Amino acid sequence: MVDQKPSLPSIHDFATWEPVLRLLRAGDAEKHAAAPSARVEGRIGRHGWSLALQRRLPPPGRAAQIEDMQDELDAVKRVQSALADAGVDDISFTAEISPTGKTALHLLGPSPAVEPGIGNPHPGALILVEGSLPEPWHRLPDSVPGAVQAPSANPELLEQTLRERLPDAIGATEAEIAAAEARLGVTLPDELKALYRVTRARWEDWGDDYEAAERVSAAVGCELFALEELYVADASSRHCRWEFAAMVAVVTPPDAVVQGLVGSPGWIAFGDNGGGDRLAVDLTPGPRGHTGQIIMLDHEQNIGAEILADSLTDLVMSRRREERRDRRRDQPPVVARVNIASLKSIQAAAHPGLEVLSIGVWDGAPLSLAPVTGLPRLRTLTAYPGTLADPLEIAELTGLEFLELGPAEWRVLLDAGAVPRSLSAAAIEVHGNHNPLTIVAIANELLALWDRPRIIQTVVEGTLGPGPVA
Structure with a gap:
C-alpha cells in the first residue's frame, strides 16, 4: 500500500x-x-x-x-x-x-489589472491600460554632444594596477568580452574591458574561496559582477509600483553631472556596494559630466543616480568625488505638494512646468483645482479625501495619466460619467474604517470603464x- x-x-x-x-x-x-x-x-x-x-x-x-x-x-x-x-x-x-x-x-x-495593496486589504493601483508605465519610465537620455572622457580615464594604468593587485586572477578572453557586448547590445568602454581582461569575476574561478572574492572587491572598490552578469540599467530594470512611480519626474539641471533619469541604455551596471546599491559606467552623462564616469543607483530611490568617480580608473585608485547638489531654489518644482506643512495653496503650485500635484492633509477650506486647469504637463493628481471643493473640476484636467482620490470623490466622478479617459492608472486613497467591499466595488467600476479584468469576489x-x- x-x-x-x-x-x-x-x-x-x-x-x-x-x-x-x-x-x-x-x-x-x-x-x-x-x-x-x-x-x-x-x-x-x-x-x-x-x-x-x-x-x-x-x-x-x-x-x-x-x-x-x-x-x-x-x-x-x-x-x-x-x-x-x-x-x-x-x-x-x-x-x-x-x-x-x-x-x-x-x-x-x-486581478492582473490590480497591484496588491500595502498593509491593508484594499486594492493598490488599478492598471487601466495594459502594459502602461508612468511618463518618467519612457524618458530617454538627452544628447550631450560635448561630453568626453575624464582626463583621469587611463585603461593602461587601470589594467596594470589591477594585475599588480590580483596577480593570480583569471581574465576574460577577447571572445568572452565580445560575447558580453553582443548580449548587451552595446560596446563596452575601454576601461571596463581592461578591468575584465584582468578578472572575469566568476565564482568558480575562485574555487569557493571567499577571501579571493574579497581581494577582488578590495582591488576594484566594489563587489564586482561576473562578466556574464553585466546588465544595462535602463528604465525597465528599475521596477516601481505605479502609485510611487507616478509621483516622480525627470529633471536634469543645466549643471548636472548625472542625468535625472529612471534608467538609461548607457548605464552599464557592473557591481554592487555591498548594500544593494548598483555601480554603473555612465555613457550618457549630464551636461557637466564625463563619458564613462562611475555612478551609483540607490536601491531606495526610484529615479536618478549619484556620481562616485570621474572614471573607472579613479574608482580603482580610490579617487572618488561628490556631486554638488543644486537645489534650483529659483525654479518652481515640477512635483508640488500642497498640505499643512508644504505649499499653502494650489496657486502656489501652478506653473507651466508642473507635472505632479499632490494634495495632502489640509485643515482649511476645500481647494479648487481651477489654477491648474490647462497646464500642459500636469499628468499626476493625488488628493487626500475631503480636500477638493468640487471633484468635477478634475474633468477639465485632460492630460492626467494617474489619479488618486478618496472613495467619495471617485463616487462623484463615476456618477457623473466624468472619469478622465486619459488615465493609464488610478488608485483609491482609503482612510478610516471603510468596508473593503465598498472599495472593491468602486475599483471594479473603474476597471469596467476600460474593460479590464475585475477583482474576483x-x-x-x-x-x-x-x-x-x-
Missing part, C-alpha cells in the same frame, strides 16, 4: 481560513462584544501578511520568541500553502461573523461557533 499525502485545503475552503478568522475574532473580542456582528479583514500573500492582531507579550525579562506567535504562524501558513497550491501570490479578505459564529467570508482577488460560508467573552 502506497502512503498518500493528504490533499491541501483549497483557498476556497472555509477550513483553510478558520484558524485565521478565529484569531482575528478573539484578538478584538472587546470591540465586537456589543456589535450585532464582527467584521474582520486582512491580506495574506505567499511571502507576507497583514492582520490586525495583538501579539502576546513575552514574560518580563525575556525577548519575544517565534513560539509567542506560533498560532498566528500556523494559521497563516495554512492559507499560504493554499495560495501556492492555487498559483496565487496574494489575496485580501473581509468576513462578517455573527455572535453565533455564522460567517460570510469574502475573498477579494486577484468569492463568498465562502461557514461557522466558527460562539465567540469568546470579552
